[in-house]
Amino acid sequence: MPRVSLTVNGKAVTADVESRTLLVQFLRENLRLTGTHVGCDTSQCGCCVVHVDGRAVKSCTILVQQAEGADVKTIESLAVGDTLHPMQEAFRQNHGLQCGFCTPGMIMTAVDLVARKGHDLDDKTIREELEGNLCRCTGYHNIVKSIAAGAKAMAATTTAQAAE
Amino acid sequence: MYNFTYHRASGLRQATNLLGKLDEAKLLAGGQTLLPTMKQRLAAPANLVDLNKVEGLSGIELQGRALVIGAMTRHAEVASSPVVQQAIPALAHLAGLIGDPAVRHMGTLGGSVANNDPNADYPAACLALAATIITTKRKLIADEFFTGLFETALMPDEIVVKVSFPLPKKAAYEKFRNPASRYALVGVFVAKRPSEIRVAVTGAGTSGVFRVPAFEEALKKRFSPKALDGLGVPADGMSSDIHGGAEYRAHLVGVMAKRAVAAAME
Structure with a gap:
């Protein structure tokens, strides 16, 4: 089986995988990072969105081999200990979720959106x-x-960090 | 998806050799069409040759009177590039209408033109702008490159390297989007070039992207939406599915063409 090496949430990981292993399968099944969800498995729903080298992608539509050497960030990377990321906190405050299944993808998409816009x-x-x-x-x-509130809160956090 | 053997190419020569040597090999660019197709088992290549680590395949450059875009350039890069927005704003607009933001972060220009999906956006831009597709073997003008439904003039071991878009005087792309798939139900790209006017249609034709000579002639006399009054394309030759019948698509071609001309005049 081919070997793949990448960084996931700051940790270097190496594993032997099947050629057809998708990034989302690798995250959930090999690394047990089950915060990234599989909704439709047809690149429609966005429940599986993660960041690969800083860009939001649908992890059900990329082979883990394509992420060789990449820096991957999942929903698990956002909170620091018990402190939620400002975007997560904004979803909590604004009742931005009902069943919560799509939420990890929504939040990863939102964080990418703030980075771009x-x-x-x-x-x-x-x-x-x-x-x-x-x-x-x-x-x-x-x-x-x-997302509108989270985007603003992220600016405040960035400013606070810069001031420290 | 059925299993296959993954190969990571480090250069174009190696990728070409692998394509020539391996059985049932396919190139993997962004994978946004190929991987879903493989999951549905509509494609089952025995080997995939990944171009993602091949250097020099992506980038956007203005070379004289042409905009040259590398085959592995992602849709998001084209959409947000100040160079593209300045040189051919219609092309940046088109790239920003493909799929959704996450898909645009992966999908590539080369993958789109090589696949020649009858509902894809880029083939319409290539044909209307009279683009040249530069491969590892030769240069092909768009009219020769796109040969039919999912068919191109590419040989089995030929790889798209870049696409050169001559700068138009005016251009616009209007897309009637299927809200579920985000592909074009009908998309019309109109380009006013120094020597001619071209109108290319995607999403509608049973043989993929096509030009509409009657519209082009009328627009040459007068570049205005009104010039297309009373003109249309026959329903015969239009595709028909649950999203829209042939008559409906034929009607949309005229409507979207007028909108594109109006947008190009702005």
Whole structure:
């Protein structure tokens, strides 16, 4: 079996995998990082979104071999101990989830969106950017609210860190 | 998906050799079409040759009067590139309409043109802008490159390296999107070039992307949406599925063409 080496949430990992192993399978089954969900397995729903070298991708539609040498970040990388990431906290405060299945993908997409488009996001931008993430509880209204609030909170955190 | 043997190419020569040597080998670019297709077992290549680690295949450069984009350049890079936005804004707009943000982070220009999906966006841009597809073996103009449904002039061991888009005077792409798949139900790319006007349609034709000579002639006389009044394409030759019948698609071609002309005039 081919060998693959990559960094996941800051930790170097090496494993022998089948050629066909998807990144999401590797994360969930090899590393037991089950925060990344498999919703549709057809690159529609976005429950499996993770960051590969800083870009949001659907981990059900990339072979782990394609992530050789890459820096992968999953939902598990966001909170620091018991302190939620500002985007996670914003989802909690704004009731941005109902069943919670799509939430890891929503949050990873949102963090990527802030990295690309900044902290001041209007509803139209957020809704357009969410076109690859589906919520079957139809909770988009509060998700959009959460992301707008989370984006602002991330700016405050960045400023606080810079001041320290 | 059925298992296969993965090969990571480090250079174009090695990738070409692997394609020539291995049985049922396919290239893996962004994988946003190929991997879903393999999961559905609609494709079952025995070998995959990954181009992701091949250097020099991505990048965006203005070379004289042409915009040259590397085959492995991701849709997101094209959409957000100030160079593309300045040189051919319609192309940046088109790239930003493909799939969704995560798909655009992986999907590539070369993968899109080599696959020649009848509903894909890039083939329409290549054909309307009279692009040249530069491969490991030769240079092919778009009119010769796209040969039919999922068919191109590429040989089995030939690899798309880059695409050169001559700068148009004006251009626009209007897409009527299937909201579920985000592919074009009908997409029309109109380009006013120094020497000619081209109208290319994706999503509608049973043989893939095509030009509409009647629209081009009318627009040459007068570049205005009104010039297309009373003109249309026959339903015969349009594809038909649960998302839209042939008559509907034929109608949409005219509507989207007018919108594209109006957008190009802005």
